[in-house]
Amino acid sequence: MHNILDIHLTQKILEDNDQLALHNREHFDEEGITAFNFMSAPGAGKTTLIIELIKALKNQFACAVIEGDMVGELDTKRMKDADINAFQISTGKACHLDASMVARLLHEQSFDGTDILFLENVGNLVCPAEFALGEHVNVVLLSVSEGDDKPFKYPVIFQKCDAVVLTKCDLLPHVDFSIERAKSFLKDLNPDAAVFEVVAGKRPYSNNQFDQLVAWLSEKGKSFQK
């Protein structure tokens, strides 16, 4: 049907996006901002985790958040309620943030003095992987309630990321999820990715590596500052 036109246009869209992402990255670097792109399936706990991370990082870094959602401002409201500087991007029918959406916001709003900018992508394990935003670091969340086969079934996003955060680990006793099986799929796809087992809220989990994740992000935050 429309395959050849389709492939060419997809390529063109991705090339345009890459160029704009580069422009965003230059902007971040000039301003001394480290940008983290947080991606996951819907409901893996991105908003909750980012709020907890900012609480842990705010003595060291001035943090801000760009929230990507199809509609509404629920997550931005949650951020503001937690006294976090947050900006909403409504993607409408689009299933991911793209570099032009971020570029527009960067030109409309002031991020002066921001050290770390969290980009919370739309909940989706496929398309966000294809659209660079200008970020320095890509983090993928995988909730243990989603099943340990997800890296195998959605390989692109796990291949491209710098860290995988296994979230909601307090649910491990109640779901069929093998940390070892998930890690083994990840190792095949992306042996260099850091992996953290995390519970973001107050629920107990003996091997909670939240503090290690904070330290890792802090290190990344410092390494990209000018």
Next chain:
Amino acid sequence: MHNILDIHLTQKILEDNDQLALHNREHFDEEGITAFNFMSAPGAGKTTLIIELIKALKNQFACAVIEGDMVGELDTKRMKDADINAFQISTGKACHLDASMVARLLHEQSFDGTDILFLENVGNLVCPAEFALGEHVNVVLLSVSEGDDKPFKYPVIFQKCDAVVLTKCDLLPHVDFSIERAKSFLKDLNPDAAVFEVVAGKRPYSNNQFDQLVAWLSEKGKSFQK
């Protein structure tokens, strides 16, 4: 940038898809097949639920499954291990099934004698809603571990469906999910959608409406048979 071309092409792709979906639907109707399109975020439990549904329906209906995944055949293998007639579609980088993928399979494989065909879409709460496959009934799963705000945040897929299945309800004591809040969002979007609270496996849940879901699907299955 490429917005106008983009919108026109998206429209053309969706129109082409709708036309092919119509062709699939005619094919299903000629063969006396009722097609259910099961959609959800990754890891909401589509495969597990479909296996359990087919066990419950198989005395009444000859069932088959088309599995949509980016890569691999993990779910098709799970189906075959449960003695279910299953066919894999690998979508590659695509984040949803489309009508042409289904049409191709319908022409390659025989679905003779099938009464009910389950189409298990790629795990994604955004794009599958835009691509009709020729199905008679759309079912969206929402795992309670994903949070009760998902219908509000991903409205298109919940607006277009005939039923919503709240899955993994055995996790309710361990997660922050209000059935009432989820139902209230759904009611605003789609007051006619049937809603079922379900645990698909052997875990206990006092208000398990799995049997009601089986009865509802069975009714749909009969109503579209010639």
